[in-house]
């Protein structure tokens with residue numbers, strides 16, 4: 001599981017899970033307050049794994065109802081296991097834009 005790059009505190013599954021709903025939010029360390037952003041590779045991995053799994057199931061000859069159910073299960077499985085694979089980077093580039101920089 002990802003750790004805070006600043007204080008090495010491990011993030012919890014729940015903390016990471018919260019950041020991947022709808023739009024990727026920054027992951028803020030509960031101990032030192034350091035912001036982390038998800039890497040592009042993680043975003044790509046997330047989208048690709050869903051796309052590939054859905055593609056595989058779309059080839060299978062399933063009934064329509066079953067297909068919808070499988071899609072929901074695939075999506076949830078990827079979403080729930082995502083915190084174990086996601087990589088986050090300390091928010092350094094954002095600071096240069098002068099957004100509440102220290």
Ligand SMILES: [Zn+2]
Nearest residue numbers: 004007029032
């Ligand atoms: Zn920290």
